[in-house]
Amino acid sequence: xxxxxxxxxxxxxxxxxxxxxxxxxxxxxxxxxxxxxxxxxxxxxxxxxxxxxxxxxxxxxxxxxxxxxxxxxxxxxxxxxxxxxxxxxxxxxxxxxxxxxxxxxxxxxxxxxxxxxxxxxxxxxxxxxxxxxxxxxxxxxxxxxxxxxxxxxxxxxxxxxxxxxxxxxxxxxxxxxxxxxxxxxxxxxxxxxxxxxxxxxxxxxxxxxxxxxxxxxxxxxxxxxxxxxxxxxxxxxxxxxxxxxxxxxxxxxxxxxxxxxxxxxxxxxxxxxxxxxxxxxxxxxxxxxxxxxxxxxxxxxxxxxxxxxxxxxxxxxxxxxxxxxxxxxxxxxx
Numbered sequence: 423x424x425x426x427x428x429x430x431x432x433x434x435x436x437x438x439x440x441x442x443x444x445x446x447x448x449x450x451x452x453x454x455x456x457x458x459x460x461x462x463x464x465x466x467x468x469x470x471x472x473x474x475x476x477x478x479x480x481x482x483x484x485x486x487x488x489x490x491x492x493x494x495x496x497x498x499x500x501x502x503x504x505x506x507x508x509x510x511x512x513x514x515x516x517x518x519x520x521x522x523x524x525x526x527x528x529x530x531x532x533x534x535x536x537x538x539x540x541x542x543x544x545x546x547x548x549x550x551x552x553x554x555x556x557x558x559x560x561x562x563x564x565x566x567x568x569x570x571x572x573x574x575x576x577x578x579x580x581x582x583x584x585x586x587x588x589x590x591x592x593x594x595x596x597x598x599x600x601x602x603x604x605x606x607x608x609x610x611x612x613x614x615x616x617x618x619x620x621x622x623x624x625x626x627x628x629x630x631x632x633x634x635x636x637x638x639x640x641x642x643x644x645x646x647x648x649x650x651x652x653x654x655x656x657x658x659x660x661x662x663x664x665x666x667x668x669x670x671x672x673x674x675x676x677x678x679x680x681x682x683x684x685x686x687x688x689x690x691x692x693x694x695x696x697x698x699x700x701x702x703x704x705x706x707x708x709x710x711x712x713x714x715x716x717x718x719x720x721x722x723x724x725x726x727x728x729x730x731x732x733x734x735x736x737x738x739x740x741x742x743x744x745x746x747x748x749x750x751x752x753x754x755x756x
Contacts, residue, residue, distance in 0.1 A: 437551030449589035486549035555581030617736025
């Protein structure tokens with residue numbers, strides 16, 4: 423396939439590709455997304471094929487106006503309205519009851535659908551000109567680190583999709599917070615830079631967190647009964663090519679252990695990469711983490727040693743969620 427490399431000046435062309443059932447990768451404020459008409463089951467199927475994505479991994483649907491959520495869900499609770507008013511456009515996905523017009527392939531066969539309004543002019547213009555909600559998981563090969571730069575998307579998907587819009591680097595750097603508001607208790611299914619504390623302040627009630635997010639091991643993916651309501655809950659995600667180990671402990675001990683392991687492995691002939699963010703630099707860590715993994719891939723390192731972040735901070739918790747999955751839950755405490 424000949425993939426067109428476009429710019430924001432080509433939005434109308436990109437939108438026509440979406441209208442015609444094609445696939446377009448585009449930047450958002452979180453990560454680059456791979457978009458298709460969310461209501462076109464065949465087009466959404468092509469997204470799964472291009473990414474090598476499991477068919478029961480639900481997609482997030484992007485809308486261009488807050489009111490467009492009404493195309494996808496039958497009713498809005500006061501909590502949903504408050505969340506939209508406080509956080510849209512922005513990196514918050516709301517899992518809501520779906521209407522029958524939303525294809526099973528878009529939702530992974532669930533009776534719910536994840537919806538968000540991105541905070542990116544390119545993304546919003548694309549959705550507006552396409553005239554339809556756009557289903558868009560991250561624009562990468564499934565399982566690889568999420569793309570935060572156009573070059574990441576081109577590396578993974580050139581020749582596999584109809585077009586890629588080259589835009590700015592993504593401002594946030596990790597995917598949106600996913601909040602399930604389809605039941606009685608709002609529940610975070612995937613953490614992000616919009617934290618539980620932010621959400622609680624907006625709706626005036628406590629928010630639950632999916633218990634799986636506190637477990638430092640992968641879910642039992644052999645269970646056919648487990649139906650993920652959010653991307654990233656079931657399958658391997660964000661993995662670099664190299665083996666990765668997370669070191670957790672006091673700052674001094676972490677630095678010492680990383681240096682010890684680096685020297686030992688380099689003496690054995692291994693190429694070692696290190697990811698160690700400044701303490702409490704959580705926003706910077708969110709912005710840079712996936713890009714650092716991609717850079718390690720380019721450098722062909724054999725081992726990545728990463729310093730754990732404090733998960734008592736909401737954004738730190740979100741980055742650690744990605745870090746643990748990237749490392750296959752391989753963590754050493756010192």
